Amino acid sequence: MEYEKTSRNTVKRGRKKASYDKDAIHSILDTNEICTVAFNVDGKAYAQPINYGRSDDYLYLHGSTKNRMTSALMKAGEVCLSVMSLDALKLTRSAFHHSVKFRSAVVFGEVRELTTEEDKLEGLKRIINHFVPGRWDHCRKPNSKELKATRVLEIKITSASAKIADSPPLDEPEDYALDFWAGTIPVKTVYEYPIPDENLKNGVELPSHVLEFYEEKKLKNRRGYWATIVCTSQLQLAGPEAVALFWSANLKC
Template sequence: MKFEKSKINTVKRGAKKAVYDKSEIYSILDETEICNIAFIYNNKPFVQPINFGRLDDKIYIHGSLKNRMTNALLETEEVCLNVMILDAMKLTRSAFHHSVNYRSVMIFGSVKELTSDKDKLQGLKTIINHFVPNRWEYCRKPNKKELKATKVLEITIKTASAKIADTPPADKKDDLNLDFWTGTIPVKKVYDFPISDEFAKNKTKIPNHILDFVKEKNK
């Protein structure tokens, strides 16, 4: 299935890189831990990074009761957020044509606050399990006081698009004989071996779900 192209989500610059397929867009979202959210607060523009979780066509974020971003989003009831994965740096003979290979997603959605404890817990569970799969089953759940002090927002994805660049460096023909190194520097994020904190170091074994997560991420 694809997101229908509209004025708001249609990629104009670099249209050949555009992707509207939902499964491909969601796979990019699921590979990242942090999204960047744009909002207006006191008539000033802001962009804030935040961890998130996705379940089907819903994205969940959280914040404190006085968090300016969550309050601003609830006021407008809509949001634009972005994620980007850098895959390679492309160095060319000319300064002008240096570029990168990447996968990026732009999401447009509606926003509402979850108010029941059941819904808030489901949203927080989605965020935690997005960080590390199954982590919710291996940690203490939020208590009443913590839930009361936390806003959980549900973003319904209305439309989206992705841009994917995966091409070699491109120089103009006139520059090909210049004696400057040209090529690609692949970029890979590495998840290192887990480090136990001082209280868990000698009494709590690193659980398999964490070791499996690190192994899977480093494939």
């Protein structure tokens, strides 16, 4: 399944790195905790980082009821946001070809404020379970006072694109004779072992959902999980069935 290509989400620079595959885009969104939202205030564009949750084709943001960004998004009724994982620095013999390995997604969506207690709780549940899967069932749910102080926005993803760059350093043919060093510096986002709060109640042990979160992050870094996943854009040449097969295999491992 792909997101529709429109004038807004079609990648023009670096088309070979582009993907509109839903699973690829969702996977990049699920790997990250923080996105950067673009919004307008008085006709001027702002960029601001914020955490989010994803469930199917929906994203969720939350903030104080007086928050400038969420107010601007409600006024606009739509949003563009982006996420990016940096995977490596690529150093080449020429200044011109220096580059990075990365996975990024730019998402466009319709914004709707969730107003009933039930809807707000569901939105917040998706944010908390995006943060650490399964967490919602292991913490105190928001009470009426907390819900009243919180604005929850639902974003229906209407279009999106990913860029996935995983190629080795590349130089102009004549530059390979130069004496400059070229190579790759891998970059990894490492989630370390959970540290209990110093005021933790006696007898409360590290729960399995937190341990599993830690183990899964570690596993993905170790296996070079992404080194395989980033082949998606190449796989697309083999057709939608190959992509679906690839993702179903990868999401299980």
